[in-house]
Amino acid sequence: xxxxxCVNCMTFFDPKSFLKMxxxxxxxxxxxxxxxxxxxxSDPFKLLIMTILSQNTNDKNAIKAxxxxxxxxxVDAKTLSSIPLETLSExxxxxxxxxxxxxxIIEVSKIIYERYNGDMNIILNLPCDEARNTLMLLPxxxxxxxxxxxxxxxxCPTFPVDTHIARVSKRLGIVSANASYEDIRSAWMKMYExxxxxxxxxxxxxxxxxxCTARNPKHDVCPVKVMCGFWRSITS
Numbered sequence: 001x002x003x004x005x006c007v008n009c010m011t012f013f014d015p016k017s018f019l020k021m022x023x024x025x026x027x028x029x030x031x032x033x034x035x036x037x038x039x040x041x042s043d044p045f046k047l048l049i050m051t052i053l054s055q056n057t058n059d060k061n062a063i064k065a066x067x068x069x070x071x072x073x074x075v076d077a078k079t080l081s082s083i084p085l086e087t088l089s090e091x092x093x094x095x096x097x098x099x100x101x102x103x104x105i106i107e108v109s110k111i112i113y114e115r116y117n118g119d120m121n122i123i124l125n126l127p128c129d130e131a132r133n134t135l136m137l138l139p140x141x142x143x144x145x146x147x148x149x150x151x152x153x154x155x156c157p158t159f160p161v162d163t164h165i166a167r168v169s170k171r172l173g174i175v176s177a178n179a180s181y182e183d184i185r186s187a188w189m190k191m192y193e194x195x196x197x198x199x200x201x202x203x204x205x206x207x208x209x210x211x212c213t214a215r216n217p218k219h220d221v222c223p224v225k226v227m228c229g230f231w232r233s234i235t236s
Contacts, residue, residue: 013172013227015191022203025223026210033202034059035152038066044120044153045112046075051145052105053095065095077113080105104140111138124149128156143181151201157194159185160201164208171212173229 030036038050049069054062066075068091073079080088088102095101116122123134128150135146147160161169161184169175169184179187192200211222225231 012232013174013229018224018227019192019196019200019203021224021227022200022207026203026206028202028206032059033205034062034066035148036202037063043075044124044149045077045118047149047152048108048112048120048141048145049075049080049105051148052101052108052140053092055101055140055145057096061094061096065092065098068092068094077109077116077118080109081113101140107139108141120149124153124155128158131156132158143185147185151198157189157197159188159197161185161188162205164212165201165204167214168204168208168212171217171228171230172224 034050034054035047038047050062050066053065069075069080069088072091073083083106085099085102085106088105089098092098092102092105112118112120124131126134132143132146132150135141135149136143144160144162147158150156150158151160161181165188166179166181166184169187170177170179174187174191175183188200189197207222207224211218219225219231219234222228222231
């Protein structure tokens with residue numbers, strides 16, 4: 001349960017100190033991030049597929065599903081656009097919702113192959129707002145997926161918001177409990193320089209996984225609790 005904290009009462013939140021506390025107190029295990037693994041290939045299409053696989057599931061499942069595909073086929077738009085639905089569905093079972101997800105991957109692969117000759121850089125080299133909007137027109141690509149692709153390819157300064165970041169943001173009091181995706185994204189982008197976005201994104205996810213969990217958050221050992229509106233509200 002996310003509690004509503006008075007955003008106007010966030011006088012105790014200092015962005016610079018917060019980032020240092022995060023960096024000092026949160027461990028980053030890069031192998032646990034699906035997008036990091038896909039990003040190492042420097043191929044934005046592979047990053048797109050991994051991000052679609054990671055939607056509504058954990059990164060461990062997404063990585064397993066992606067590895068199942070890559071062990072059998074080349075992960076490129078031409079190849080994935082022609083894989084039989086039944087074959088792809090079986091490969092990505094670990095990610096869940098595998099029939100719907102497989103259909104989406106095939107559909108988006110066909111568009112990238114037929115419209116952009118398999119080269120996503122044609123989209124990514126557009127002005128940032130145009131690139132983001134164009135990505136969001138693709139099947140299976142919402143704001144978060146578009147922002148992940150833009151941030152991790154280094155094409156545009158943006159800030160993806162996943163479920164962990166949304167929960168952490170609301171508990172800290174950075175935004176209200178009913179804040180939208182764009183509200184949360186905008187709040188973090190206003191507080192930090194673009195050069196901090198990637199590291200901050202990963203650290204906030206790690207904070208949500210390791211300390212600020214959905215149930216039974218670990219307040220006693222949380223490295224940023226002194227700046228948390230929720231912690232202050234239950235200890236005052």
